[in-house]
Amino acid sequence: MSDIEHLASLIAGASAGVAFTGAGMSTESGLSDFRSPGGLWSRHQPVYYDEFLGSREARVRYWQMRRELHQELAASKPNAGHYALARFEELGNLVGVVTQNIDGLHQEAGSRSVVELHGTSRVVACIRCGKEWPPEEVDAMLEAGDDAPDCDECGAPLKSKTISFGQPMPYDEMARATELSVGSDVYLAIGSSLVVEPAASMPRLAKQNGATLVIINNTDTPLDGMADLIVNDPIGATLRAVWEIVDPETARQCPA
């Protein structure tokens, strides 16, 4: 049996499968891994949350980076891997996606149960009163010369609804991700080097609680030794091939 056939049989047999996704999930959608050479963080100094709160200059730097990110996001589309995971959820094999990505591509592909551990860059909000803006409107404010926009209701700074460096992980999302991981029967760790927390511990937790652990990534990970199946091939092509076995009818209609 090939790795693809093995993976297809695991997914088809799952009733509480969970996908845990990292930056590698979206590289085939045209989004660079922030950490990689040429990624956003190689060109911009990350702005820590305390700096953001304490300094207008830091907020100006923050928004310069966000504008580049918004442009990348606007040009990105879900890839076959995103669509495959959405379909596996629809078929009842997956119960959720836990993602470190902030791009919203899982939801755009149709996934409904998505836990965003690092928040979303598809919404901007006031850090005090919570009033929300679509990123395009904030981009227009930046374009018009307001280089660190404040809330028009209460005057506090606006910020993307993402988790910044120096901000704690969101409590509800972590609790939901842990619950999904513990309860999973098949755990797919996709496109993450599984080094940074909580990526390092969620798949381990799943495995320790009886899940079959599958790792799909282009490099080795520290958890390879406990995985039941490791696939080092491109994510989109791998999941598309699995989808073609699990549900050939809909796989042919994949928009990517």
Ligand SMILES: [Zn+2]
């Ligand atoms: Zn406000």
